[in-house]
Amino acid sequence: MATAEEVAKAAERRDVRDRWLLSAPALLVIFLAATGPLLIVLVYSFLTPGAYGDVKWQFSSDAWTSVLLERDIFDDTLSLAAAHVTIFLRSIKLAVVTTIATLALGFPTAYFMATRSEKTRDLWLFLITIPFWTNLLIRTFAVLQIIRNEGIINTILLKLGIVSAPVQILYTDTAILIGMAYVYLPLMVLPIYASMEKLDFRLVEAGYDLYATRFRVLRRIIFPLVKPGVIAGSILVFIPALGAYVTPSVLGGGKNMMLSNLIELQFGQGRNWPLGSALSITVMIIVMVALLAYVRNAGKSGVRHG
Amino acid sequence: MNWKTTATAMGLALLASTGLARADGVLNIYNWGNYTSPDVIKKFEAKYNVKVTITDYDSNDTALAKVRQGGTGFDIAVPSQTYVPIWIKEGLVLETDPGKMENFKNVAPEWANPDFDPGRKYSVPWALGTVGVVVNTDAYKGPADSWGIIFNTPDELKGKVNVVPEMNDVIFAAIKYVGGQQCTDDKAVLKKVRDTLVAAKPNWIAMEYNTIEKMGAGDFKATSDWNGSALRQRLANPAIHYNYPKEGYGLWSDNVVVLKEAKNVDNAKLFQNFIMDPENAAGLSAFHRYANAITGSDKYMPADMKDAPEVVIPAAAKPQGEFQKMCAPEIQDIYTKIWTELQK
Numbered sequence: 001m002a003t004a005e006e007v008a009k010a011a012e013r014r015d016v017r018d019r020w021l022l023s024a025p026a027l028l029v030i031f032l033a034a035t036g037p038l039l040i041v042l043v044y045s046f047l048t049p050g051a052y053g054d055v056k057w058q059f060s061s062d063a064w065t066s067v068l069l070e071r072d073i074f075d076d077t078l079s080l081a082a083a084h085v086t087i088f089l090r091s092i093k094l095a096v097v098t099t100i101a102t103l104a105l106g107f108p109t110a111y112f113m114a115t116r117s118e119k120t121r122d123l124w125l126f127l128i129t130i131p132f133w134t135n136l137l138i139r140t141f142a143v144l145q146i147i148r149n150e151g152i153i154n155t156i157l158l159k160l161g162i163v164s165a166p167v168q169i170l171y172t173d174t175a176i177l178i179g180m181a182y183v184y185l186p187l188m189v190l191p192i193y194a195s196m197e198k199l200d201f202r203l204v205e206a207g208y209d210l211y212a213t214r215f216r217v218l219r220r221i222i223f224p225l226v227k228p229g230v231i232a233g234s235i236l237v238f239i240p241a242l243g244a245y246v247t248p249s250v251l252g253g254g255k256n257m258m259l260s261n262l263i264e265l266q267f268g269q270g271r272n273w274p275l276g277s278a279l280s281i282t283v284m285i286i287v288m289v290a291l292l293a294y295v296r297n298a299g300k301s302g303v304r305h306g
Numbered sequence: 307m308n309w310k311t312t313a314t315a316m317g318l319a320l321l322a323s324t325g326l327a328r329a330d331g332v333l334n335i336y337n338w339g340n341y342t343s344p345d346v347i348k349k350f351e352a353k354y355n356v357k358v359t360i361t362d363y364d365s366n367d368t369a370l371a372k373v374r375q376g377g378t379g380f381d382i383a384v385p386s387q388t389y390v391p392i393w394i395k396e397g398l399v400l401e402t403d404p405g406k407m408e409n410f411k412n413v414a415p416e417w418a419n420p421d422f423d424p425g426r427k428y429s430v431p432w433a434l435g436t437v438g439v440v441v442n443t444d445a446y447k448g449p450a451d452s453w454g455i456i457f458n459t460p461d462e463l464k465g466k467v468n469v470v471p472e473m474n475d476v477i478f479a480a481i482k483y484v485g486g487q488q489c490t491d492d493k494a495v496l497k498k499v500r501d502t503l504v505a506a507k508p509n510w511i512a513m514e515y516n517t518i519e520k521m522g523a524g525d526f527k528a529t530s531d532w533n534g535s536a537l538r539q540r541l542a543n544p545a546i547h548y549n550y551p552k553e554g555y556g557l558w559s560d561n562v563v564v565l566k567e568a569k570n571v572d573n574a575k576l577f578q579n580f581i582m583d584p585e586n587a588a589g590l591s592a593f594h595r596y597a598n599a600i601t602g603s604d605k606y607m608p609a610d611m612k613d614a615p616e617v618v619i620p621a622a623a624k625p626q627g628e629f630q631k632m633c634a635p636e637i638q639d640i641y642t643k644i645w646t647e648l649q650k
Binding site: 051052053054070073074082083084086087148149150168170171253254255256257261262265267268269270271272 | 365368370371392396465468471472473474493496510511512513514523524525635638640642643645646647649650
């Protein structure tokens with residue numbers, strides 16, 4: 001005779017099994033949709049480039065070798081692929097700087113929004129989401145119209161007599177950063193705001209009551225409590241910024257390649273699809289390593305609160 | 307909008323769509339963006355009662371990759387001469403034998419039997435052009451008939467030069483500038499090419515395609531460019547001049563081919579024949595602003611193109627023009643490396 005305990009356990013096992021079976025179709029679709037295209041990219045990265053694009057079904061590890069190593073076209077020596085490394089570092093730097101810039105702008109914005117009255121908060125939230133209604137390309141071109149030599153800023157500066165010749169902003173690193181910060185700002189503001197909205201501001205008052213300075217309140221109370229939002233925002237900004245394509249090309253003038261341009265070159269005029277695939281996977285690895293490092297670090301120093 | 311007007315609109319839309327379905331057929335064209343004259347298409351539609359759709363692409367490689375995957379539904383594509391042999395070799399195009407079509411007699415003799423399609427078994431000329439140097443003479447008054455504007459930029463133009471990032475065109479120009487032959491695999495020449503390009507880049511402001519607007523607005527004062535684009539720039543600002551570099555410049559053509567997977571082969575052939583008619587060829591030119599290879603089209607050309615120095619190559623510059631070719635894959639590979647080095 002089974003005891004009541006055993007019966008209960010069996011029922012629980014059945015319950016778990018049923019749940020898995022019921023969710024299996026959805027899980028399978030998600031699994032295939034997520035891994036299918038990636039597998040193709042992975043397989044392609046181990047093939048031989050076709051003469052005019054596409055791939056030949058012939059195993060080769062050349063693509064992977066040439067991600068980081070290159071055979072000099074002139075003296076045939078094998079060395080570190082300086083061009084690729086430069087491009088990688090440029091993209092990583094841009095992504096990091098963009099994340100910092102959006103954080104610096106987004107944190108105060110989210111704080112401002114969260115400290116408004118309940119009614120006006122929705123209005124601010126609405127205003128933040130408005131840029132999402134238009135396409136990324138159009139937003140980038142809007143920035144271009146503002147900063148170009150005949151653009152709004154330069155026209156005003158010239159008319160006011162502050163400068164005698166237009167300030168060259170377009171096609172500089174500053175232009176890229178302005179564009180990136182503008183385009184990705186909402187992605188930073190929204191998660192921080194979500195955490196900030198839940199923040200119990202009585203804790204802040206308590207901090208002041210205990211003679212904490214403003215900075216101390218920010219550092220010891222507000223920041224630790226909204227940290228999940230900051231982490232989520234940083235991740236949301238960093239990943240697309242690393243692969244940014246349109247904004248750097250349009251505002252930077254396309255003179256200096258970003259990772260995305262390098263990958264695009266391999267599928268276009270470069271006609272080296274395996275190298276393009278290998279580079280794409282390399283980007284994913286960079287993102288993964290960066291995320292792991294970031295989340296771990298952030299988790300370690302996290303302050304628990306209940 | 308209330309329900310009544312919505313219903314009316316839907317009814318009209320339905321009527322319109324059945325109207326389309328009643329046409330004798332369709333023709334799906336796959337062509338470069340902003341390149342196909344709507345007037346000529348309308349004329350073709352009216353003449354043969356065919357509904358034409360046009361889909362854009364932005365590069366030869368995009369078009370080739372997409373058509374190679376198959377199932378595109380396109381009947382016609384317009385690859386550049388450098389790519390036509392690849393399309394033929396890969397078995398993507400149908401042998402429609404335009405050389406035997408009624409209007410073929412209009413094709414200029416020098417374009418009737420080109421290297422890239424001997425005997426015109428597959429392709430019909432769409433547009434011809436050159437790659438040269440465009441300079442805004444308000445910014446620079448010196449001689450500009452040299453790639454030196456790009457590769458050894460004069461002081462007045464430093465930081466104001468754009469280069470259209472078409473890899474093969476730029477490397478072709480740089481090879482000519484250092485005195486080599488196109489598609490060379492001579493390491494000494496290629497090394498000079500790389501060094502010239504890398505040394506020139508700090509004087510460039512950008513590497514962009516969008517030259518018509520940027521030259522017009524003054525963001526660029528000089529650029530490497532195609533002649534048709536240069537013509538549009540001059541019409542907007544008379545100070546902008548097109549120059550044929552004395553070191554040698556590239557000649558190109560785009561050509562209409564019918565895809566092997568085409569479902570509307572008859573209409574596609576009609577179209578190939580249709581655009582070899584002088585009046586229609588002139589109509590195409592009037593829109594895309596490039597020359598065409600059809601004799602007798604001059605008299606239908608718009609007035610501002612008839613003697614335009616961008617369209618009619620001056621006699622003095624004629625000998626330096628050279629048909630651009632597709633280089634062998636291993637050479638192309640070296641070019642890509644130089645290109646990556648340049649843009650890193």
